[in-house]
Amino acid sequence: MKVILCAVVVLVACVTLAVSHTQTWGKRLRGDRLLYNQIFVTLPRPGTGQIRGIRFPTRGNSNSALISEIYIVDNFKNQTGFVPILKSGGPGRAFATIELRGYYGKGFNGTIRIFGK
């Protein structure tokens, strides 16, 4: 019984890893607002990895809300994905710069949401 339970736990963990590829920095609190919500799509390009730089607030906009959480989800469920990097700012600050680094020769589709108040 114990063995079966363990096997199920491991299986569920693996499936979760394979299906949802998310990254969060910080933790959203009750009453926080969605400050930013954007999808980033890149097409595969042979011989290179795609990099997208994201800046919040966007150029020409200002923001005074403090960020509580940055949530990033990989919309491709097949693990091609990307590596998200928080380059500056983030939770506790009013700005963030993020980089999505795609894999060599692959495109990606990711959503970035920023919460705060």
Ligand SMILES: *[C@@H]1O[C@H](CO)[C@@H](O)[C@H](O)[C@H]1NC(C)=O
């Ligand atoms: C990217 O993912 C979003 C969310 O799943 C989806 O609505 C959108 O159509 C996708 N875009 C592309 C180009 O695959």
Ligand SMILES: *[C@@H]1O[C@H](CO)[C@@H](O)[C@H](O)[C@H]1NC(C)=O
């Ligand atoms: C991953 O899934 C997306 C959309 O479902 C597709 O466009 C892309 O080609 C897939 N990548 C691989 C390596 O299968």
